[in-house]
Amino acid sequence: MRHIISILIENESGALSRVSGLFSARGYNIESLTVAPTEDPSLSRMTLVTRGNDQIIEQITKQLNKLVDVVKLNDLAESVHIERELMLVKIRTTEGTREEVKSLSDIFRGKIIDVTPNTYVVEMTGPSDKLDAFINALSEESIVEVVRSGPTGIARGEKGLQV
Amino acid sequence: MELNGGEIIVQCLKDEGVEYIFGYPGGAVLHLYDAIFHQDDVKHILVRHEQGATHSADAYARATGKPGVVLVTSGPGATNAVTGIATAYMDSIPMVIISGQVPSPVIGSDAFQEVDTVGITRPCVKHNFLVKDVTDLAETMKKAFHVASTGRPGPVLVDVPKDITDPNIKVPYHYPEAVNMRSYNPAVTGHKGQIKKAVDMLMEAQRPVIYSGGGVVLGEGSAELRELTQMLNFPITNTLMGLGAYPATDRQFIGMLGMHGTYEANMTMHESDLILAVGARFDDRVTGKLTEFCPNSKIVHIDVDPASISKTVTVDVPIVGQVKPVLQQMIDLVRESKQRPSEDALQAWWGRINQWREINCLDYDRNSDIIKPQYVVEQLYEVTGGDAFITSDVGQHQMYAAQFYHFDKPRRWINSGGLGTMGFGLPAAIGVKLAHPDSEVACITGEASIQMCIQELSTALQYNTPVKVINLNNRYMGMVRQWQEFTYESRYSQSYMDTLPDFVKLAEAYGHVGMLIEKPADVKPALEEAFAMKERTVFLDFITDRTENVYPMIEAGKAHNDMKLRRAPGAPVDRELS
Ligand SMILES: Cc1cc2nc3c(=O)[nH]c(=O)nc-3n(C[C@H](O)[C@H](O)[C@H](O)COP(=O)(O)OP(=O)(O)OC[C@H]3O[C@@H](n4cnc5c(N)ncnc54)[C@H](O)[C@@H]3O)c2cc1C
Ligand SMILES: Cc1ncc(C[n+]2csc(CCOP(=O)(O)OP(=O)(O)O)c2C)c(N)n1
Numbered sequence: 001m002r003h004i005i006s007i008l009i010e011n012e013s014g015a016l017s018r019v020s021g022l023f024s025a026r027g028y029n030i031e032s033l034t035v036a037p038t039e040d041p042s043l044s045r046m047t048l049v050t051r052g053n054d055q056i057i058e059q060i061t062k063q064l065n066k067l068v069d070v071v072k073l074n075d076l077a078e079s080v081h082i083e084r085e086l087m088l089v090k091i092r093t094t095e096g097t098r099e100e101v102k103s104l105s106d107i108f109r110g111k112i113i114d115v116t117p118n119t120y121v122v123e124m125t126g127p128s129d130k131l132d133a134f135i136n137a138l139s140e141e142s143i144v145e146v147v148r149s150g151p152t153g154i155a156r157g158e159k160g161l162q163v
Numbered sequence: 164m165e166l167n168g169g170e171i172i173v174q175c176l177k178d179e180g181v182e183y184i185f186g187y188p189g190g191a192v193l194h195l196y197d198a199i200f201h202q203d204d205v206k207h208i209l210v211r212h213e214q215g216a217t218h219s220a221d222a223y224a225r226a227t228g229k230p231g232v233v234l235v236t237s238g239p240g241a242t243n244a245v246t247g248i249a250t251a252y253m254d255s256i257p258m259v260i261i262s263g264q265v266p267s268p269v270i271g272s273d274a275f276q277e278v279d280t281v282g283i284t285r286p287c288v289k290h291n292f293l294v295k296d297v298t299d300l301a302e303t304m305k306k307a308f309h310v311a312s313t314g315r316p317g318p319v320l321v322d323v324p325k326d327i328t329d330p331n332i333k334v335p336y337h338y339p340e341a342v343n344m345r346s347y348n349p350a351v352t353g354h355k356g357q358i359k360k361a362v363d364m365l366m367e368a369q370r371p372v373i374y375s376g377g378g379v380v381l382g383e384g385s386a387e388l389r390e391l392t393q394m395l396n397f398p399i400t401n402t403l404m405g406l407g408a409y410p411a412t413d414r415q416f417i418g419m420l421g422m423h424g425t426y427e428a429n430m431t432m433h434e435s436d437l438i439l440a441v442g443a444r445f446d447d448r449v450t451g452k453l454t455e456f457c458p459n460s461k462i463v464h465i466d467v468d469p470a471s472i473s474k475t476v477t478v479d480v481p482i483v484g485q486v487k488p489v490l491q492q493m494i495d496l497v498r499e500s501k502q503r504p505s506e507d508a509l510q511a512w513w514g515r516i517n518q519w520r521e522i523n524c525l526d527y528d529r530n531s532d533i534i535k536p537q538y539v540v541e542q543l544y545e546v547t548g549g550d551a552f553i554t555s556d557v558g559q560h561q562m563y564a565a566q567f568y569h570f571d572k573p574r575r576w577i578n579s580g581g582l583g584t585m586g587f588g589l590p591a592a593i594g595v596k597l598a599h600p601d602s603e604v605a606c607i608t609g610e611a612s613i614q615m616c617i618q619e620l621s622t623a624l625q626y627n628t629p630v631k632v633i634n635l636n637n638r639y640m641g642m643v644r645q646w647q648e649f650t651y652e653s654r655y656s657q658s659y660m661d662t663l664p665d666f667v668k669l670a671e672a673y674g675h676v677g678m679l680i681e682k683p684a685d686v687k688p689a690l691e692e693a694f695a696m697k698e699r700t701v702f703l704d705f706i707t708d709r710t711e712n713v714y715p716m717i718e719a720g721k722a723h724n725d726m727k728l729r730r731a732p733g734a735p736v737d738r739e740l741s
């Protein structure tokens with residue numbers, strides 16, 4: 001099953017490689033990993049998407065918790081949560097297709113943020129499957145480049161992942 | 164007090180109560196070595212290879228419970244230390260390694276003797292630090308000792324760029340009494356409800372067994388383990404790492420379990436209905452085939468590291484905490500409880516266990532006119548009154564040591580279990596002798612293993628650490644040969660050496676005493692003679708039976724009740740019992 005794990009980790013050089021090294025050393029897979037400092041600059045927040053059966057996920061969270069730099073973590077799959085991913089897509093356009101791309105982007109609540117005579121850049125956020133759907137709706141030849149941030153997530157309700 | 168970086172490190176070691184530091188100098192640590200020169204509270208042991216430094220420090224820690232300390236230079240100094248760091252990591256041994264690094268401004272430029280030490284060691288340390296500012300140095304040292312020695316212990320490395328120890332940069336010195344790390348809070352006491360549940364299960368068990376490991380040694384829980392085991396009259400088995408945590412000569416001890424464990428220990432595990440696992444990590448050498456591991460048992464597991472629990476074997480009642488307080492909580496509950504385990508059930512259980520004992524699985528040919536390795540260990544046990552510190556290398560000799568030297572006290576048996584590092588034994592013996600100068604220390608080794616760190620014989624002379632090297636010389640990498648005999652139709656591919664050195668002369672060349680022993684009748688007298696030479700390191704080269712194998716054996720991937728036993732006298736094949 002797919003799990004999305006949120007991690008608060010000391011914002012130290014090398015902290016990221018402790019996490020990624022753990023995954024490669026123990027043969028766990030990482031689907032995506034995002035990381036940025038939090039409102040407290042001494043802490044970073046990571047969001048990590050991985051897959052595995054319950055036993056593997058249990059080991060992953062235990063091993064992550066064991067890293068001395070990890071302050072706290074939370075498996076979002078265990079609660080109701082919101083997930084968002086950012087995507088930028090560069091799309092080849094012609095006189096004839098421009099209107100169609102624009103309306104498709106509107107349907108998916110995307111924004112056109114750069115225009116050249118032959119291309120659009122569309123910005124879009126949403127759950128990963130919505131971004132997948134947008135990509136699938138485009139014709140393959142029209143896609144010049146796709147950049148995705150990987151999902152980040154937050155639990156619903158009053159509780160927060162804090163120190 | 165204003166100190167420079169080198170002086171700060173030395174002062175931290177003093178404040179931490181460090182007696183010995185095992186090391187080897189080089190460019191990146193010269194400022195630090197100059198600070199060491201100016202004092203003699205912390206004694207520096209100059210090894211002959213950085214691997215030796217790590218094993219000596221590691222064994223010092225195993226023998227005392229205090230963290231071992233290592234000092235190496237950048238680049239090759241650090242890479243030479245990696246094997247020893249990984250050895251300590253796998254067995255959860257507290258150790259602090261200080262490594263020199265190239266000056267901060269040139270890090271990343273492929274400078275002379277630069278390696279990414281923090282990167283190389285990351286997967287085999289509990290934690291590591293790169294010091295970026297001399298004002299952080301003392302606190303980082305404190306954190307290193309704190310992390311190394313609390314929770315599940317382990318090695319911690321502090322990488323110190325040369326400019327951090329610049330003698331001209333002095334800063335105020337303050338060594339914190341304690342450190343508080345928001346990200347590191349290991350458990351101590353266990354969850355009360357879980358402990359209560361566990362005790363209830365102990366009381367109900369019909370065929371219980373206690374399976375204890377290195378965690379009891381590391382966590383100083385031997386007295387509690389003994390008390391609980393004896394209160395309950397349960398059988399107890401130890402892992403290789405747990406030997407000595409429960410007295411081997413006690414009636415309730417059924418021997419080591421696992422690949423080369425006793426028949427009775429493995430059968431007891433297999434047939435049990437309740438396992439109390441204490442500070443043991445269900446290693447593959449112990450469990451054998453996982454799908455057939457203890458098919459009818461409920462498992463209670465006490466471990467300080469949650470990641471050890473349900474890692475390979477799913478347990479029924481996990482208890483996260485230090486063995487000592489948790490066992491004490493259990494003892495208190497048992498004492499308060501009116502219930503006791505069924506005496507009838509236990510009597511029947513002991514009846515079966517005693518039948519398994521009668522197989523006498525460790526028996527060997529005592530009438531051989533070639534020296535049997537088991538006989539040497541038995542005689543060593545006699546001659547030392549069973550009270551020596553025994554270090555070992557890796558191979559058959561290690562298993563004979565574990566099976567035939569009956570450890571009654573913790574921290575007496577010092578070996579590399581998790582990584583299985585050949586070369587560990589001799590430097591380990593030196594570390595132990597420094598820790599316990601008045602005790603006898605013997606290193607049980609093989610002719611292949613001993614050559615991996617033989618250079619430390621020179622260190623033993625320099626620091627006058629008289630140890631006895633018991634070389635069980637079978638002219639084979641016996642453990643490798645045994646596997647080749649069993650699984651590769653005796654194709655002995657590269658498992659022997661044609662050109663062994665003359666160990667007697669080699670010992671003499673290093674300034675020690677060498678003895679060659681070729682006949683069973685000479686074994687005991689030779690040992691007596693060697694141990695009478697209190698002030699000398701003696702290398703005893705025992706020429707042993709080349710064909711001897713370690714039994715019982717659970718071959719890789721087989722279950723506990725599928726053991727290979729030594730062939731009965733006169734029988735053509737090994738016994739396969741189940
Ligand atoms: C050639 C060879 C053959 C071997 N054959 C065997 C064999 O037949 N049988 C065998 O048993 N082993 C054998 N081994 C050793 C094996 O590889 C493992 O090293 C060993 O089984 C692990 O022992 P352990 O489970 O006690 O764990 P250890 O490695 O000692 O780990 C200790 C456990 O206790 C926990 N712990 C630490 N401190 C505390 C504390 N204070 N409180 C609570 N918990 C704590 C840790 O988290 C960890 O889970 C062999 C090794 C070699 C090299
Ligand atoms: C550094 C290292 N390399 C290789 C091995 C694999 N290995 C395990 S036992 C062994 C043979 C040991 O031979 P010896 O020291 O003579 O002991 P014996 O088994 O003969 O008693 C080898 C090569 C190891 N454990 N460590």
Ligand SMILES: [Mg+2]
Pocket residue numbers: 558609610611635636637638639640641
């Ligand atoms: Mg040998």
